[in-house]
Amino acid sequence: MTYTAFIAKITNVRKHPKADRLLLGECLGSQVVVGLDTKENDVGIYFPADGKLSDEFLTANNLVRKIDAEGNNTGGLFDANGKVRTQKLRGEKSDGFFCSLHSLDYLSFDTSDLKVGFAFSEIAGHKICEKFVSTKTQTARGKKPREKSKFPNFHEMPDTEQLAYHLDELKTGMFLVITEKVHGTSQRTSNSIEERYPWYARIANGILRRTVIPPLREYKYVCGTRHVVLKDFVSHAGYYGENEKFREYAHNRFVGKLHKGESVYYEVVGYAAEGVSIMPVCDNTKLQDKEFVKKYKPYYDLTKFD
Secondary structure, eight states: OOOOEEEEEEEEEEEETTTTEEEEEEEEEEEEEEEEOOOTTTTEEEEEEEEEEOOOHHTTTOOOOOOOSSSOBBSSSBTTTTTOOEEEEEEEEEEEEEEGGGGGGGGTTTGOOOOOOOOOSSETTOOOEEOOOOHHHHHHHOOOOOOBBTTOOOOOOOOOOOOOOOOGGGGTTTTOOOOOOOSSSEEEEEEEEEEEEEHHHHHHHHHHHSSSSOOOEEEEEEEEEOOOOOOOOOSSTTTTTOOOOOHHHHHHTTSSSSSSTTTEEEEEEEEEEEESSSOOEETTTSOOOHHHHHHEEEEOOOGGGO
16 A cells, blocks of 8 residues: 655644643544644644654654653654554544644745645655555565566556545545455465566577567466565465465465456455464454444454455
């Protein structure tokens, strides 16, 4: 999923019930905690949760938490990694981060051109924010890339935008399909054309530095994660390490059932290994829908779906 900040208007600005120097407000459907200088209908920058602010932006606005010799915080609300979190400030949830357009003053950029609804991750060539990636995911991505077969029609899984930030694009008369979102890991399977160069073609094309012998083409079932084509299920060790046998099981459920050129994109939910769930259970005790909590007990086990 892509990540962007938004130029947004803050509304329903009100007193924080437990803090004299803080206010509450609503921004793109989410509650945020802001400072006393924030006014009703102020236009500023809204950073949704699960993003990462750039080091330059953090430094320019003194947003990184710093503790002085007396134990007082002399900086902002962010850890050094710059992650935008959903957090509680004096008992009230702040779902994301809202700040003034003046936070861009260090760029010497005319913010009057920024209109409500504008989404961005860069301004005037400067990185402002990006999707937060955990250390574990970074480590998995940093492993030596495995050899990829040539499947020209096996497209990567596209990134999707969050509906909450695009509600203004819904128009009367549109046909909407709403389905349940079950959290697991992304995967794709295709009965796709594979382009394969035999050894003699690679030698001839290499010597002549052009393609004189075209590749052999045949339909073949292939599996992949969101961005990586899997060569096989034995040597692959991605985010889940050696516990990725579940991918083969999910893939095989489509083998022999797809038309030529047909691809399916799906979510795999369940267990990576015995006793190791693909996604952990989630605490639902703080949800407002108490009937949901009562029905599914204190925890909603996302691994129970097959």
